[in-house]
Amino acid sequence: MAGILVFGxxxxxxxxxxxxxxxxxxxxxxxEGVDGGISIAVMGDDLSGVTAAQAPGTDHVITISHPSLxxxxxxxxxxxxxxxxxxxxxxxxxxxxxxxxxFGAVVGPGLAFKLGVPVAQDCIDVAVESGxxxxxxxRPVFGGNALAVYGFDGDNVQITTIRPGVFDPIExxxxxxxxxxxxxxxxxxARTTLVETVVQESEGVRLEDADVIIxxxxxxxxxxxxxxxxxxxxxxxxxxxxxxxxxxxxWVDHSYQIGLTGKSVKPTVYLSIGxxxxxxxxxxxxxxxxxxxxxxxxxxxxxxxxxxxxxxxWAKVLPSFTATVxxxxx
Amino acid sequence: MxxxxxxxxxxxxxPETPASAFKVDESVNRVVPAPGVPPVVxxxxxxxxxxxxxxxxxxDAEVIVLAVGNDFVxxxxxxxxxxxxxxxxxxxxxxxxxxxxxxxxxxLAAMIEKSxxxxxxxxxxxxxxxxxxxxxxxxxxxxxxxxxxxxxxIDPGDGVVRVERALTDGYQVVEAPVPVVITVSNELGEARYxxxxxxxxxxxxxxxxxxxxxxGLNAEALKPALTLRRxxxxxxxxxxxxxxxxxxxxxxxxxxxxxRELNLI
Ligand SMILES: Cc1cc2nc3c(=O)[nH]c(=O)nc-3n(C[C@H](O)[C@H](O)[C@H](O)COP(=O)(O)OP(=O)(O)OC[C@H]3O[C@@H](n4cnc5c(N)ncnc54)[C@H](O)[C@@H]3O)c2cc1C
Ligand SMILES: Nc1ncnc2c1ncn2[C@@H]1O[C@H](COP(=O)(O)O)[C@@H](O)[C@H]1O
Numbered sequence: 001m002a003g004i005l006v007f008g009x010x011x012x013x014x015x016x017x018x019x020x021x022x023x024x025x026x027x028x029x030x031x032e033g034v035d036g037g038i039s040i041a042v043m044g045d046d047l048s049g050v051t052a053a054q055a056p057g058t059d060h061v062i063t064i065s066h067p068s069l070x071x072x073x074x075x076x077x078x079x080x081x082x083x084x085x086x087x088x089x090x091x092x093x094x095x096x097x098x099x100x101x102x103f104g105a106v107v108g109p110g111l112a113f114k115l116g117v118p119v120a121q122d123c124i125d126v127a128v129e130s131g132x133x134x135x136x137x138x139r140p141v142f143g144g145n146a147l148a149v150y151g152f153d154g155d156n157v158q159i160t161t162i163r164p165g166v167f168d169p170i171e172x173x174x175x176x177x178x179x180x181x182x183x184x185x186x187x188x189x190a191r192t193t194l195v196e197t198v199v200q201e202s203e204g205v206r207l208e209d210a211d212v213i214i215x216x217x218x219x220x221x222x223x224x225x226x227x228x229x230x231x232x233x234x235x236x237x238x239x240x241x242x243x244x245x246x247x248x249x250x251w252v253d254h255s256y257q258i259g260l261t262g263k264s265v266k267p268t269v270y271l272s273i274g275x276x277x278x279x280x281x282x283x284x285x286x287x288x289x290x291x292x293x294x295x296x297x298x299x300x301x302x303x304x305x306x307x308x309x310x311x312x313x314w315a316k317v318l319p320s321f322t323a324t325v326x327x328x329x330x
Numbered sequence: 331m332x333x334x335x336x337x338x339x340x341x342x343x344x345p346e347t348p349a350s351a352f353k354v355d356e357s358v359n360r361v362v363p364a365p366g367v368p369p370v371v372x373x374x375x376x377x378x379x380x381x382x383x384x385x386x387x388x389x390d391a392e393v394i395v396l397a398v399g400n401d402f403v404x405x406x407x408x409x410x411x412x413x414x415x416x417x418x419x420x421x422x423x424x425x426x427x428x429x430x431x432x433x434x435x436x437x438l439a440a441m442i443e444k445s446x447x448x449x450x451x452x453x454x455x456x457x458x459x460x461x462x463x464x465x466x467x468x469x470x471x472x473x474x475x476x477x478x479x480x481x482x483x484i485d486p487g488d489g490v491v492r493v494e495r496a497l498t499d500g501y502q503v504v505e506a507p508v509p510v511v512i513t514v515s516n517e518l519g520e521a522r523y524x525x526x527x528x529x530x531x532x533x534x535x536x537x538x539x540x541x542x543x544x545x546g547l548n549a550e551a552l553k554p555a556l557t558l559r560r561x562x563x564x565x566x567x568x569x570x571x572x573x574x575x576x577x578x579x580x581x582x583x584x585x586x587x588x589x590r591e592l593n594l595i
Contacts, residue, residue, distance in 0.1 A: 109464035
């Protein structure tokens with residue numbers, strides 16, 4: 001077999017939104033000339049909720065179920081990697097796509113090294129090179145200060161991980177075949193074991209799904225102001241985010257972090273408060289449509305990407321902003 | 331017996347270099363070092379050094395720092411030693427260009443074989459130059475070891491290491507047999523500052539330097555696997571609309587009204 005193999009992910013028992021983004025990227029490559037169809041594989045300990053309808057644009061949905069693949073195989077590095085390698089060897093695709101997620105950022109490169117081929121991590125675009133038919137990828141480097149375009153030369157399988165939040169998920173219902181791939185023989189060789197997963201459930205809207213995000217940085221000065229940010233987010237039905245500096249300071253949990261090594265988000269409005277706009281923070285905002293900045297330093301980098309801004313002390317700007325928003329909300 | 335810990339560290343351009351000082355030479359696809367801004371040890375690698383030193387603080391351990399690169403600045407590269415690491419091993423100027431991940435893995439693996447055996451091989455979560463986050467995974471594969479990424483706590487037991495691994499929403503506990511490769515993330519907590527005594531001790535230590543010959547490698551092992559076609563600085567198209575008012579409070583009010591006017595909130 002040839003074609004494109006997408007390693008999707010399962011959330012709440014079904015194929016997740018980030019998988020739809022991968023299928024969009026796969027669709028682009030297929031349109032540009034990668035033949036052989038698109039398959040999607042998902043792993044987990046219980047995949048009974050997965051259906052072909054959840055994977056539009058694919059010919060095959062491949063489930064790999066095993067107790068050692070619990071939590072979608074995010075933790076024990078070994079088991080999902082062994083399963084992925086067994087599947088890749090059995091169907092030998094031309095292209096393999098992962099999300100740059102807890103799962104893909106580990107299993108993607110691990111698989112590449114296991115197969116002895118290069119990998120491009122955290123790509124924001126994929127394309128087919130005319131002439132060679134090989135894949136080229138675009139990835140931000142140096143914290144997002146520059147973009148690099150790489151080509152996969154030779155004829156090996158081309159493995160990339162895709163940054164979440166960049167491609168719009170493919171819409172519709174799938175009608176491919178669904179089949180189980182038996183990896184029990186290989187995963188039993190796993191050396192690492194997942195003892196437990198502790199998930200920090202966000203109380204309201206998930207950051208990745210939020211349409212409005214109110215985000216605080218080092219400039220807010222402490223943990224207490226995050227209560228004010230939460231208050232505003234609650235009025236707007238949004239979520240609270242943070243820069244790494246605010247998380248490292250212990251003001252909020254690291255699950256709030258947005259950026260290169262945090263979450264990628266795609267809200268309609270991203271209100272940043274006391275955040276300088278370092279390239280590594282902005283890396284999580286490629287999908288944000290309107291960045292609004294409150295920062296006391298008019299030269300702060302955030303104003304280069306912001307659509308609206310107020311230069312001033314957040315402690316004076318935010319209360320009247322929130323009060324006005326509350327009035328408007330009636 | 332003392333645990334032997336290798337920590338892989340990379341010298342990188344200072345990621346806090348302001349965007350305005352960041353330049354690329356598009357004709358050769360290379361980053362032009364910002365004048366007057368010294369390089370640094372990759373931030374996450376200092377977290378990895380910190381993780382190793384915490385293990386050393388709690389018991390008996392020897393911490394050996396390994397680095398592959400070009401144009402090392404000794405004041406920079408000795409930082410892990412001044413934090414408390416025992417030795418520094420460098421493979422410098424093996425080729426003119428930056429090595430890619432596959433080549434870096436080949437060199438690091440040879441260094442580990444030469445200075446080993448190690449119980450733990452630690453690295454950073456990702457290097458802040460090319461942001462690939464995959465060298466340690468490659469290293470594990472090359473050495474035939476398991477790998478656990480994004481550690482925020484490492485608890486070495488008897489033949490088994492218990493790692494708390496940071497997830498985007500929470501964490502996991504993973505157990506791995508030693509030897510094992512582990513990458514460390516900033517959730518571990520701040521890396522310690524060198525003490526004056528540490529700096530003095532480091533200044534007396536000389537790094538061990540290894541050549542390709544010492545490592546039993548040839549140039550073939552260092553050929554890039556992915557081809558960099560283009561490196562450029564993206565244009566930012568955004569034009570900010572600054573909202574002003576009689577005072578900051580008024581500006582806040584007007585900002586809300588403006589966003590409402592455009593139906594954004
Ligand atoms: C490899 C790597 C990965 C990284 N990943 C991430 C990531 O995923 N996410 C991330 O966020 N960062 C990340 N960083 C860190 C990043 O480089 C910055 O250090 C960080 O984003 C800075 O956070 P900050 O903007 O809150 O703090 P600062 O840069 O300190 O900015 C604080 C801002 O607050 C403003 N301010 C201060 N007081 C007030 C006031 N009273 N009112 C209004 N404004 C005020 C200041 O003018 C300043 O602009 C990463 C770094 C590296 C090297
Ligand atoms: N040239 C190098 N020398 C030593 N360690 C390295 C080198 N390159 C990468 N590493 C290690 O691998 C980690 C991840 O790097 P990368 O895969 O390049 O993002 C770094 O944080 C280092 O611990």
